Amino acid sequence: MVFINSVRFPGIPRKLKKYWLRILIFLCSTFFVVLLLLKWKYDLELMLLHDARRANMKKVQSMAEVSNTLSKLHDTWRTSENANTAIFSAYLDPRPEVVLEEVPNASSKNLWALIRIIAILDVDSEDTPMTCYYKFAKEPQFAKSQKVYMESPAVGVRIVAKTENFGMQYSAAFVLCRLVTADDGRLPSQIAFSTRSGQTYEDVGKQSFVDVHYTTRIDSGDQDRFMAACVPSLHHDYDKYANLIEFVEFYRMMGVEHFTFYNTSVTEEVSRVLAHYESEGLATVLHWQLPARYLYERNLRYNGIFAAMNDCLYRSTMVGGYKYVINTDLDEFIVPRKHLNFHDMMDFLDPPTEEIVYSSFMLRNMFFYLMHEDSPVPQNPPDIPKLSLHTKTTRLARINPAYDRSKYIARGQEIVEMGNHRVWQTKKYSLILRSTSSGPGYGEKMVDPEIAGSQHYRYCEVNELVCWLRDTVIDNTAHRYTSELGARVSAVLKKILPNSTA
Numbered sequence: 001m002v003f004i005n006s007v008r009f010p011g012i013p014r015k016l017k018k019y020w021l022r023i024l025i026f027l028c029s030t031f032f033v034v035l036l037l038l039k040w041k042y043d044l045e046l047m048l049l050h051d052a053r054r055a056n057m058k059k060v061q062s063m064a065e066v067s068n069t070l071s072k073l074h075d076t077w078r079t080s081e082n083a084n085t086a087i088f089s090a091y092l093d094p095r096p097e098v099v100l101e102e103v104p105n106a107s108s109k110n111l112w113a114l115i116r117i118i119a120i121l122d123v124d125s126e127d128t129p130m131t132c133y134y135k136f137a138k139e140p141q142f143a144k145s146q147k148v149y150m151e152s153p154a155v156g157v158r159i160v161a162k163t164e165n166f167g168m169q170y171s172a173a174f175v176l177c178r179l180v181t182a183d184d185g186r187l188p189s190q191i192a193f194s195t196r197s198g199q200t201y202e203d204v205g206k207q208s209f210v211d212v213h214y215t216t217r218i219d220s221g222d223q224d225r226f227m228a229a230c231v232p233s234l235h236h237d238y239d240k241y242a243n244l245i246e247f248v249e250f251y252r253m254m255g256v257e258h259f260t261f262y263n264t265s266v267t268e269e270v271s272r273v274l275a276h277y278e279s280e281g282l283a284t285v286l287h288w289q290l291p292a293r294y295l296y297e298r299n300l301r302y303n304g305i306f307a308a309m310n311d312c313l314y315r316s317t318m319v320g321g322y323k324y325v326i327n328t329d330l331d332e333f334i335v336p337r338k339h340l341n342f343h344d345m346m347d348f349l350d351p352p353t354e355e356i357v358y359s360s361f362m363l364r365n366m367f368f369y370l371m372h373e374d375s376p377v378p379q380n381p382p383d384i385p386k387l388s389l390h391t392k393t394t395r396l397a398r399i400n401p402a403y404d405r406s407k408y409i410a411r412g413q414e415i416v417e418m419g420n421h422r423v424w425q426t427k428k429y430s431l432i433l434r435s436t437s438s439g440p441g442y443g444e445k446m447v448d449p450e451i452a453g454s455q456h457y458r459y460c461e462v463n464e465l466v467c468w469l470r471d472t473v474i475d476n477t478a479h480r481y482t483s484e485l486g487a488r489v490s491a492v493l494k495k496i497l498p499n500s501t502a
Contacts, residue, residue: 042100045107049096052112057216060092063187064214064319075311076287080194080208084170086120086291088307090191091213091314092179097427098416102155102176114155115191115212117175118311120294120304123159123168130154131197132177133204134188149201152178154193161306161419169299172307174417188212215318227255227342227409228322230312232329233262233288233303234270235296240330241269242385242489242502247330248277249488250389253481254334255342256326260315262288262308269497276496284315302420309418317412325412327420332407333389333455334363335478345452346409349445358445359414359426363454365405366475367396369467370459377479384486385493385502388457389478397471399449407454408444 075089093099094113099106102114115132134150155176165171175193182188190209217224229251238244248259261274263285277283288308294300309327316322324346328334339345349361372394379390400406406421417425423444447453455478460467493500 045100045105046096048107049099049112052107053094053096056112059185059187060094060214061216063189063212064216075210077290078207078210079291080192080205084122084125084293085193085195086294087175087192087208087210088118088120089213089311089315090115090117090177090210091318092116092215093314093318094215095413095427097429101428103178111178113179115177115179115188116314117177117191117193117210118307118314119173119175119193120170120290120300120307121157121159121173121175123162123165123171125195126157126159126173128157128195130157130175130193130195131199132175133192133194133199133209134177134180135190135192135209136182136186137189150180150182150188151197151199152180153197158417160310160417161424163424164306164419164421165301168301170294171301172304172310174310187214213315213319217318217321225320225322226257227324227326227346228258228260228312228316228320229256229326229328230309230316231259231261232305232308233264234266234330235264235303237265237267238270239267241267241273241497242493242500243330243388244270244273245489245492246385246387246389246485247333248282249492250333250481250485251326252282253341253485253488254336257282258316258320258322259283260312261285262312264288264290264303269500272496273492276492286311305420306418309420313410313412313415313418317415322412325410325415325418326407327410327418328407328454331388331457332365333457333478334407334409334452335389335455335481336452337449337477338451342409349447349451350411357414357429358411358443360408360410360423361445361447362402362406362408362422363447363452364402364449365400365407366449366453366455367400367461368392368394368455368457368475369396370457371464371467372472375476377476379486380483381486384490387482387486387489389455389485390482392457393474393476393479394472395455395475397473399453402446405454405456 078087080087092113093116099112099114103109103111106112132152132154136149155178158174158176160172160174162171177191177193180188189212191212192204192208194204259277259282261283263274274283274285278285290304294304296303313325316325326334336342336345339348350358370392372392374391375393379387403422408423410418410423414426415423416427493502
């Protein structure tokens, strides 16, 4: 009581001073009770959404059998009635945590899933009201006076990787739509969006609709495949066919089971390489011809890179069922340094008994400049194609810090939004908390460069004289893979490009 009486509370009545501790305890207790009630309500909402999802799985399974067989053939960029928007693909997103974050009290609104549209929008349109339009299989014939079979206000628009957009006018975006059902219980087969409501089928336009990809792989336990790779678009007549084969075969050796490529323009040789891997069931090659209004690095980042990466995330995870998704470019090789392959490495980084579940694993960038002399160590056998992983062993001594040209391996089910050098949004793991790089739940794990790094083989990114002055070391870590890798590259070249001089 001596302490309480000695504390001064200017402006507070004398009688109230002696009760301040009781008031504080009461307020804290009330706060925690409210917090517990909100958590109970949140957990109840999650349970109700899980129950609704299970109840609708037969319909989803039926739609998935059709949509995931045919949709790849139909996915291509389509323009809407608004000259500033384009739409590529759409995915069912039935994760309760994601639904609740976008639509509080979703269960009371008979909403258990969202449809996530991959689009390109003007960056200023994030607050623009959108309307989602739905088409159904065996749709009736529409008269000019009729509306599209169903419409609903969009849940919202989310600009993707906004921080990495570098002030461009256009950006990849998610348009989030409610999952609606027809009166007879059917689910929509196609979807479009517009800035205007109340439009007819003709107003929206047949070419504005994309297929909805349905999924039955809706929980982390459903991801029965190991890893898929997402590769940004191939453009400007990409012609490095031997490098492409080296890339694919190296990552196959590491454990990657499937690759998704976005093809804007490539040479005939590269086209044959892509066709080979697609025919083997190892790759999905999507046509990626952006509308002419989008200009490379002038008003849109890197040929729509963020739209491609996030399409690949949902395609690989929700439809493909891959536990891990790797984000990397064709000149970047994630090389384990303590483990033989990615299976062993991920068992170490992401053990099943680990209490903390990480959403992504950050690999720091290591530059191997192509201007440096080739390694004096001969390739074995000597007649295999020249491999970057073998010939270039001079590395910058400085390893880039995290997020500076980093690449990552992501647990797809926990990811909402991918960027080029980091994950930008994960699903929430509790009522009020979202993970940070050092926190529990769906956070990021910074991988020690002694465990693995992203080896980046490219020309100097600034003035070449600056690069020559930088300290270097010899790093031949990748040599333990190059004998087998060279044999694999040679075999593929002989099979599909027998006259190649690579």
